[in-house]
Amino acid sequence: MASDKLRVDALVVGGGIAGMQSALDLADQGYQVALVEKEASIGGKMIALSKVFPTLDCCSCITTPKMSAVAHHRNIHLLTYCEVQSIRENGGGFVAQVLKKPRYVNEDLCTGCRQCEYACPIDLPDPFDRGYGAHRAIRVPFSTAVPQIAVLDIENCLLCGKCEQVCPVSAVDFTQTPQQLEIEAGSIVLATGYEVTPRDAKKEYGGGKLPNVIDALFMERLLAPTGPYGHVLRPGDGKEPESIAYVQCAGSRDQTLGVPYCSRVCCMYAIKQAMLISGALPLADVTIYYMDIRTFGKGYEQFYQNAKAMGIEFVKGKVARITEDENQNPIVRVELIDEGSRVVERTHDLVVLSVGMLPRYNPQPLYGVPVADDGFVEVPSPNISPCVTDRPGIFVTGTAAGPMDIVDSIMTAGAAASEAAAYLRARKSASSVSTTTGKERELVYA
C-alpha cells in the first residue's frame, strides 16, 4: 500500500506500453519511479489487442510479462486507480498531489478470486470489450489485469451487500473514501496515450447506428481469445460473417473531422486483422477499401504483400456512405478509383471502420506542457529530441506525443527514460544534495 508521501526520482503518468517501458528502463538503471495509472489496471490499449503487427505475436503473451515486471520491480511504486490533481515546482523538482480513488476493496486483502463478481447480480456494458461484453458492478477489471484486485463501481452498484457476504477474506470495504497522496519527483514522463475516433464521428458511415458497423478496436476484441463472444461474430445478430469490409482513413486525413494527419497504424492493423480473420474464418472474403496503403516500418511492406498473396482484396476507393439492407447487412457505396471512378454499392455482412488516433489528455493546465495544433503534446525539436517537452524536467513518450505503433512507443519510452536519467544526473551534479539514497543509486553513479 502506498504511504501518504512518496519521494522518487521520476513520476511516470500513464501505464500503457509506453509508460510501463519508460518506468522499467528508469527502474533498471536504479532510479526510483512512481507510475500513476488512472484505471484500475495497467496495460493501456495494448493489453486489449489480439495479436500485433508485424510479428503476429499474441498480445497478451508479450504485454502481461511487462505488466508483472512493473508490478514486481523493487524500484517501481505502482499506483493504479490514481489521478494527478496538481503539480507544483519545488527546487527544480516537482510535487504532485495525487488522488487515490476508492476501490471499495481492501487491496492488501483481495486475492482476485472473483467470487464477489459472480455474486453481484447486475451486468453492465464492459468498456474493455467496447461495450459489447458485460461485467459486473464489482469485478477484476479483466482476466489479465495487473494488479488482480477487484474494483467496485459505486455509481452502478445496487448496494445489496452480496459481494461483501461472499468475500472469503472480508476485503469488500464500503467505508473507503478518496485518499490524498503527495509525490515528490525530480522529473516527469508523460505517457497518457491516445483515444480512437468515436465510431459515430462520421455520420455517413453509420457507426453507432448500424449494428453491423464496428470499429477496429472491437475487431481486436473479437479476434482475441478472451473476446466477448469467443468467436468472430457480428454484433447485430451473432452471425458468423462471410464477407467483411474495412473502411480505411475513417477518422484520419479527414478535414471534415479536423484531423488532417495520418494515424500511421490503421493500414497495418487492418492488414493484420484481415490476415487473422482469414485464419479464424477461412471461408470469409475480406475487402479493404483504401486511399493509400502506408507500410513504412521494417518488414511492413512484406506484411502487406503477404496479405495480398493470401487473397485479401485491396480496393482503391473512397467510401462515401454506408447504409444497410433489410437484414442489417451494411451496404458500402464506394468510388472505385482504379476503374474510372465508377461508383458501386457492395453488400457485406460486417464493416470495420479503421478509426484513427486522437489525443487523449491535454497536460497544459496541470503540467504547463503545451500541445501542438493536432492536440498531441508539443515537442519543440522533434528531430533532435523527440521526447523533450517545452518544460524542463518533463518528458513525453508513446502516443501522448502523436500517432505511433508499439515499436515506436517502446523506442520513445527508452528515449524518454534516457532523457529523464540525463536530466536527473545533471540536476544531481548541479546540486550535491541527493534526492534519493539507497543501494540501487550506487549503480548509477559508480
Next chain:
Amino acid sequence: MNGKEEAKKRTQLLKRLREEHKDTVARTQALLKEQNAIRKQICQVMRDAPKTVPEVAEATGLPASQVLWHVTAMKKYNLVVETGMCGEYYLYRRVEETKI
C-alpha cells in the same frame, strides 16, 4: 467486537449508504428488474432446446443485438453455454441450475 456486532454494523452502514445513494440505487434496481425480465424470456425460449440468437429474438420480439448482449453476459458468468452451430449461427443452451 464479536461477529454479531460486526454484522450489525455492516448492515447499518449499507443502509446508510443506500440512503445516501438513493438515486443510484433506484436506477440500478430498475435496470436489474429489466435485466431479469429479459433473461427470463430468453431462458424460457431456450428451455426445451438450444437456440440461436435470431431464434430467441423472433420468439421474444427483442432486437437480436440485445439478445446477443444478454446471451454474451450470461455465457461469461456460466448461465448459458454454447452447443455447436446451426448454419451461420451458434446455438446456446441454458445451464440447468440457472435461476433468474
